Amino acid sequence: MLKVAVGVVKNERGEVLVTKRAHDVPQGGLWEFPGGKLELGEDSKQALRRELLEELNITVLTATRLIQIKHDYSELSVCLDVYIVDSFKGDVCAMEGQPTRWVVTSDLERSSFPVANLTIIEALNLPRYYPIIDDSIGNEQAMLCHLERLIDCGHTLFQLRAKSFSKERYKGLAEEAIKMCKEKGARLFVNAPIEDALEIGAEGVHLTASDMSGIKNKSTLPEGLLFAASCHNQEELQMASDLGVLFAVLSPVCKTQTHVDVEPLGWGEFERLADHAWLPVFALGGLGPEDINQAQSKGAMGVAGIRAF
Numbered sequence: 001m002l003k004v005a006v007g008v009v010k011n012e013r014g015e016v017l018v019t020k021r022a023h024d025v026p027q028g029g030l031w032e033f034p035g036g037k038l039e040l041g042e043d044s045k046q047a048l049r050r051e052l053l054e055e056l057n058i059t060v061l062t063a064t065r066l067i068q069i070k071h072d073y074s075e076l077s078v079c080l081d082v083y084i085v086d087s088f089k090g091d092v093c094a095m096e097g098q099p100t101r102w103v104v105t106s107d108l109e110r111s112s113f114p115v116a117n118l119t120i121i122e123a124l125n126l127p128r129y130y131p132i133i134d135d136s137i138g139n140e141q142a143m144l145c146h147l148e149r150l151i152d153c154g155h156t157l158f159q160l161r162a163k164s165f166s167k168e169r170y171k172g173l174a175e176e177a178i179k180m181c182k183e184k185g186a187r188l189f190v191n192a193p194i195e196d197a198l199e200i201g202a203e204g205v206h207l208t209a210s211d212m213s214g215i216k217n218k219s220t221l222p223e224g225l226l227f228a229a230s231c232h233n234q235e236e237l238q239m240a241s242d243l244g245v246l247f248a249v250l251s252p253v254c255k256t257q258t259h260v261d262v263e264p265l266g267w268g269e270f271e272r273l274a275d276h277a278w279l280p281v282f283a284l285g286g287l288g289p290e291d292i293n294q295a296q297s298k299g300a301m302g303v304a305g306i307r308a309f
Helices: 044-056 105-110 115-124 141-154 167-184 194-200 209-213 234-242 268-276 288-295
Strands: 002-009 017-019 035-037 059-072 077-089 100-105 129-135 157-161 187-190 204-207 228-233 247-250 281-283 302-305
Touching: 002 017, 002 044, 002 059, 017 044, 017 105, 017 234, 035 044, 044 059, 044 077, 059 115, 059 204, 059 234, 077 115, 100 105, 105 115, 129 141, 141 157, 141 167, 157 167, 167 194, 167 288, 187 194, 204 209, 209 228, 209 234, 228 234, 234 247, 247 268, 288 302
Parallel strands: 002 077, 129 157, 129 302, 157 187, 187 204, 204 228, 228 247, 247 281, 281 302
Antiparallel strands: 002 035, 017 100, 059 077
């Protein structure tokens, strides 16, 4: 497997830098995020610094992990260690004559990228909030009304969880929620078995730690579904990364009303775990939208919650 370090280089306007591959190489003529393969004795961060200096004449000052992607092309298998580079020194200069341009993240999908890069774009376009529509809210009507209100408030990513519902009752609720989200341009992850998600036409599945432990490897997961995961420790975060999930929820950060006997991670441990995770992480547990700045300062993609939303 070819190991590659990739940098999502951001400027002061929040735009990201993309470069075009030469036409005479595999995946030629497609846009990509800059980087290159690791040389003997290098770790991925060292390779990233060297490649960006050689290719773009910039010196990386800070680089934080975003996601690790493993993908099998017909000609080879690759493992991409992807970093966010939001601080660098120097002016971008295409040292190899490759076309470059700065792009707003929401416009990245308009360009053609290698398949392995598409997950990077998905991760970059994740919102700051991940509300959980839970059966503690009430019955089906109450849950759907709450979902609609949150969509109308501008939220675009949700988890639908109803552990007290029977299988058939949950599927009926999920079908209505999926229909609403599709009509309003939101994305819904169902907290349900994968086979049920496929049956009801879900776009994404939110896996529990128990679900993940029962999956042999990434290749056994069906194509066409996005996956998220609930994690509580470093082992589960690694499991989620190995399975190629798009993002994880790490909890509990603080004390919660529903799990009063569970010792919270605290922000210090959350930051340590998030810093070593090869995927975007949402903070959950006693948090709400007002905690977004602190969460992001500790390495979170954003904040997840039930009651606070």
